[in-house]
Amino acid sequence: MHTRPAFLSSIMMSLLVFLMACNLPVGDTVPVAGSSQAPDGGPPLPATEVQPGGISTGTPQASTFFETAVIVDTRSEPVTREQAQNLVADANHILFALTPFGVSMVDFVEDGAGGTMDAIANRYISSHASALPDGIIIFSFGDFGQAKLYGGYAFTLPGPAGFRNPFNSPVVGNASLYIGVVDYSHRFAGCGYGDADTVQSAVSIGGECRNQPGTECVERNGYSMCSTAVDDLYASSPTYFAASTIIHEILHSFSPGGVTDHYGTPECNARMGWPAGRFDPIEADLFNNMCPFVYDEFTGSYQP
Numbered sequence: 205m206h207t208r209p210a211f212l213s214s215i216m217m218s219l220l221v222f223l224m225a226c227n228l229p230v231g232d233t234v235p236v237a238g239s240s241q242a243p244d245g246g247p248p249l250p251a252t253e254v255q256p257g258g259i260s261t262g263t264p265q266a267s268t269f270f271e272t273a274v275i276v277d278t279r280s281e282p283v284t285r286e287q288a289q290n291l292v293a294d295a296n297h298i299l300f301a302l303t304p305f306g307v308s309m310v311d312f313v314e315d316g317a318g319g320t321m322d323a324i325a326n327r328y329i330s331s332h333a334s335a336l337p338d339g340i341i342i343f344s345f346g347d348f349g350q351a352k353l354y355g356g357y358a359f360t361l362p363g364p365a366g367f368r369n370p371f372n373s374p375v376v377g378n379a380s381l382y383i384g385v386v387d388y389s390h391r392f393a394g395c396g397y398g399d400a401d402t403v404q405s406a407v408s409i410g411g412e413c414r415n416q417p418g419t420e421c422v423e424r425n426g427y428s429m430c431s432t433a434v435d436d437l438y439a440s441s442p443t444y445f446a447a448s449t450i451i452h453e454i455l456h457s458f459s460p461g462g463v464t465d466h467y468g469t470p471e472c473n474a475r476m477g478w479p480a481g482r483f484d485p486i487e488a489d490l491f492n493n494m495c496p497f498v499y500d501e502f503t504g505s506y507q508p
């Protein structure tokens with residue numbers, strides 16, 4: 205979203221950022237789950253290699269990585285290098301199950317100097333111009349708290365003159381870095397909070413729990429979660445949602461449609477040749493709530 209012609213107004217930019225905002229299935233605009241069937245188009249999971257002696261060598265690893273620098277916006281919340289490394293490792297497994305690529309953390313910095321997410325990312329870009337990664341993950345609540353609200357969002361920024369990204373986005377080309385702003389501690393399916401940081405109710409309020417007020421809240425992963433969400437893949441660990449969000453936000457820069465390229469939208473179903481209204485909640489989670497074709501766009505973008 206960065207190759208911003210100068211004539212774009214700040215209002216227009218706000219709109220563009222909004223369009224990229226994450227809409228993982230915790231908000232109030234998610235299609236109602238209409239199917240509980242097993243995923244029929246789910247991603248192939250990498251098989252575990254077993255050596256002749258019967259000793260497992262563990263999960264196969266990608267040989268090519270989408271390289272990221274992690275920036276912690278220390279005004280929002282602390283995230284340690286180890287936490288960031290572990291989260292990117294989780295994201296790596298998620299991406300490699302869906303594409304030939306992994307994702308790696310090649311740098312880690314803390315930034316408390318403030319400003320917008322643009323400013324934070326540009327500080328990194330200008331001070332590391334000779335050795336830039338493919339993308340940047342900023343752990344932050346985001347501009348106007350958008351990452352805290354949605355879980356994350358995405359934008360792109362131009363690299364310095366001569367910068368060439370091996371991932372050539374069909375949307376912005378190969379001269380940009382892909383930026384994802386991610387709320388590290390985002391509460392997936394938070395229940396009973398309303399707009400507060402602490403629990404206000406024993407049942408869901410407002411648009412929580414897929415817009416089902418009155419849903420019972422239960423304690424899970426260290427916070428109050430919708431009882432209807434505890435079996436979701438996103439609830440499988442305290443950090444799965446954030447790891448999934450890293451992939452979701454990276455992928456946004458490789459599809460032109462913004463939120464219409466989420467899983468389960470009319471545009472996604474049409475693009476995939478699926479029936480209108482099709483929505484498989486298990487498949488949605490496996491694809492990080494992004495339309496499957498976007499993974500093909502990402503894979504096809506690689507031009508080393």
Ligand SMILES: [Zn+2]
Pocket residue numbers: 224225226227228452456462463466
């Ligand atoms: Zn999104």
